[in-house]
Amino acid sequence: MNSRKLKILAAVVDEYIRTGEPVGSKAISKLDNINVSAATIRNDMATLEQLGYLEQPHTSAGRIPTFAGYRLYIDELMNPSALSDEEKCRLDKMLGGKDTPEELLIQNAAAALTEITQCAAVVTNSVPRFSVISKVEVIPTGKRLYVILLITSNGSIKNKACRLEFDLNHEQLEFFTHYIEENLSGVSVEELSEEMFDKMVAAVSAYMVSLSPLVMGLCELSEDLRQQELTVSGSEKLLSCDELDKMEVVRFIEHKNGLADLLEETFSGIQVKFSSETDSFAIGNSSLIVSKYRKGNKEAGSLGIIGPMRVDYKKIIPYIEYLTQKISYLMSGDDEDIIVTDTTADTD
Amino acid sequence: MNSRKLKILAAVVDEYIRTGEPVGSKAISKLDNINVSAATIRNDMATLEQLGYLEQPHTSAGRIPTFAGYRLYIDELMNPSALSDEEKCRLDKMLGGKDTPEELLIQNAAAALTEITQCAAVVTNSVPRFSVISKVEVIPTGKRLYVILLITSNGSIKNKACRLEFDLNHEQLEFFTHYIEENLSGVSVEELSEEMFDKMVAAVSAYMVSLSPLVMGLCELSEDLRQQELTVSGSEKLLSCDELDKMEVVRFIEHKNGLADLLEETFSGIQVKFSSETDSFAIGNSSLIVSKYRKGNKEAGSLGIIGPMRVDYKKIIPYIEYLTQKISYLMSGDDEDIIVTDTTADTD
DNA sequence: TTTAGCACTCCCACTCTTTGAGTGCTAAGT
DNA sequence: ACTTAGCACTCAAAGAGTGGGAGTGCTAAA
Numbered sequence: 001m002n003s004r005k006l007k008i009l010a011a012v013v014d015e016y017i018r019t020g021e022p023v024g025s026k027a028i029s030k031l032d033n034i035n036v037s038a039a040t041i042r043n044d045m046a047t048l049e050q051l052g053y054l055e056q057p058h059t060s061a062g063r064i065p066t067f068a069g070y071r072l073y074i075d076e077l078m079n080p081s082a083l084s085d086e087e088k089c090r091l092d093k094m095l096g097g098k099d100t101p102e103e104l105l106i107q108n109a110a111a112a113l114t115e116i117t118q119c120a121a122v123v124t125n126s127v128p129r130f131s132v133i134s135k136v137e138v139i140p141t142g143k144r145l146y147v148i149l150l151i152t153s154n155g156s157i158k159n160k161a162c163r164l165e166f167d168l169n170h171e172q173l174e175f176f177t178h179y180i181e182e183n184l185s186g187v188s189v190e191e192l193s194e195e196m197f198d199k200m201v202a203a204v205s206a207y208m209v210s211l212s213p214l215v216m217g218l219c220e221l222s223e224d225l226r227q228q229e230l231t232v233s234g235s236e237k238l239l240s241c242d243e244l245d246k247m248e249v250v251r252f253i254e255h256k257n258g259l260a261d262l263l264e265e266t267f268s269g270i271q272v273k274f275s276s277e278t279d280s281f282a283i284g285n286s287s288l289i290v291s292k293y294r295k296g297n298k299e300a301g302s303l304g305i306i307g308p309m310r311v312d313y314k315k316i317i318p319y320i321e322y323l324t325q326k327i328s329y330l331m332s333g334d335d336e337d338i339i340v341t342d343t344t345a346d347t348d
Numbered sequence: 349m350n351s352r353k354l355k356i357l358a359a360v361v362d363e364y365i366r367t368g369e370p371v372g373s374k375a376i377s378k379l380d381n382i383n384v385s386a387a388t389i390r391n392d393m394a395t396l397e398q399l400g401y402l403e404q405p406h407t408s409a410g411r412i413p414t415f416a417g418y419r420l421y422i423d424e425l426m427n428p429s430a431l432s433d434e435e436k437c438r439l440d441k442m443l444g445g446k447d448t449p450e451e452l453l454i455q456n457a458a459a460a461l462t463e464i465t466q467c468a469a470v471v472t473n474s475v476p477r478f479s480v481i482s483k484v485e486v487i488p489t490g491k492r493l494y495v496i497l498l499i500t501s502n503g504s505i506k507n508k509a510c511r512l513e514f515d516l517n518h519e520q521l522e523f524f525t526h527y528i529e530e531n532l533s534g535v536s537v538e539e540l541s542e543e544m545f546d547k548m549v550a551a552v553s554a555y556m557v558s559l560s561p562l563v564m565g566l567c568e569l570s571e572d573l574r575q576q577e578l579t580v581s582g583s584e585k586l587l588s589c590d591e592l593d594k595m596e597v598v599r600f601i602e603h604k605n606g607l608a609d610l611l612e613e614t615f616s617g618i619q620v621k622f623s624s625e626t627d628s629f630a631i632g633n634s635s636l637i638v639s640k641y642r643k644g645n646k647e648a649g650s651l652g653i654i655g656p657m658r659v660d661y662k663k664i665i666p667y668i669e670y671l672t673q674k675i676s677y678l679m680s681g682d683d684e685d686i687i688v689t690d691t692t693a694d695t696d
Numbered sequence: 697t698t699t700a701g702c703a704c705t706c707c708c709a710c711t712c713t714t715t716g717a718g719t720g721c722t723a724a725g726t
Numbered sequence: 727a728c729t730t731a732g733c734a735c736t737c738a739a740a741g742a743g744t745g746g747g748a749g750t751g752c753t754a755a756a
Contacts, residue, residue, distance in 0.1 A: 060718050060737045135489050141499050151489050159505050236598045250584040408706045408749050
């Protein structure tokens, strides 16, 4: 596996990404940085095919990269094109400045990515592992009707309405609020568990049975807190890619199956995953490129794109890297408590 | 325009809906309830074409209905097939009983519709015109950070975090809460307007300038309240319809442009709208069938499907009618205040 | 007014052919 | 030992011709 073969592999992938057509030996031989004849390239390509990096759609066609070929290309061969100052400037403009609300910042980044890459943008906020419950309130709002309010240190606010069997008097409400504050204040979101709430139900019931719906409500709210949010925007772009199955794309748009987990388990730094390498998300021949952004020194979420296997990695990866860095920078402001997530109210 | 011609039109539409192919004179003549020869039918069909109810894809093909043809069929000609007891029973099972939470009821109905019709189900809740603000709370939750809670008589709960320039002391908070309660309590959602909040900002600023973000926050929340919610589920089904443009379908799935307004402006009773008759929703050759459901004596929302023009109206319409009636029945329970909508918390 | 008969139209599916890009192999050149 | 030119071969895609069939409109008779 000499360096010329690698160079040829890189060239094939580049050309295939550029044109979308199987690339032949002749096309490669015409490239500036390749100085051997088509026949030589044919021999090398045959070797690369044997090694599993290239394949032929049919006998008399050019070669296209296999998954392994893409993988090698991305990990070793391509050299990403650095962003020009104009490009950076353009991104900065699309993104917004220090005074842009965080949520909008993320939205803008997603919009920028869809526009530039013509792929679907993916955005998540990480599960806020390290945030803790900072406030719990129970507010009477009607006969036998109470609203629970749960606020965390990272600024999530969740609410939920609960109907009780009886109305609570002042003392009872006081008791409950105190009890809950004492047991939940400062508890990290990650620690919250159903068992914990079961215990609380037991304890509270000893005082007054009909309080338990409130605890159940809290339990449900805490589940919401642990839920990750995932937004895919611009997914209509994926429909224009004829290498993707339209059916699969739409099913994905509706359900986003498994993607959240997949994003959660990525490491820091830029990541490229192929649909073939994971069964978490189900668009065949698609590729996920993401990077995490941080808020202060904590992971706050991921940003990236989903596109066909044949996306311009060389160009897109620097964009995503730049955006996540910039976002991390803009978010590492002075405030320690900022609101991002949203809440649901629900009856039962 | 004699009754035989109408009968033939109805037969053509029925056949076309059944087969999806242009239907010829011979096919019609073979039907049980038609007792004239193919030649006669040909003559009638020619007339129906001149009148604009039928058209030919090309010279030597059968006929397919035009928009006007469908319209006439739906409004006058078809006779919907009544639901059998088994079908009703099946729907009841899918829907749930009195004890099913309202939100789930609606979800189940949508799921049932997608399954039965193989089309996308559409669900909205109507703008709650007649509900009034029942409670406003301002809760301090951190340094200079306040959560506003807005609750309406129909049970919506919205919250939002606001950051102020200065912390409020007890007296100031008291003042603000009182002022707001006095001005908003009992005001109907429909009456809330930006001008109203502008006036309040002015009034409040006279007392203390830095309170205005709270009023702005309330203003934004009130906008949320007036927002209608719209859910389209099972839209992947639309991708299997080859009479619909896949591109348009996906763009619709992402944006649902205009559909909310369209649904809001429909009357009670079952409604069928063609995409050609409105520019509110942009899937060509599609058809929207909806009916409103009620809660008590107020319109509470709409339920229906979006499918290709060529859907089995005769079969589907009774389903939708039955479902909305049943939902209305199940929802007209004893409670006068029930929670349905959801809320967002946001920083700025 | 209805019907049978007939010539006509035009899509569709099928086959056959051509074209051209690309390959692998071989033999000669460096 | 590696590289290159030449050549025969393969195969998909695009085009050209063909026949069949479904359906029509028209006419003339019942």
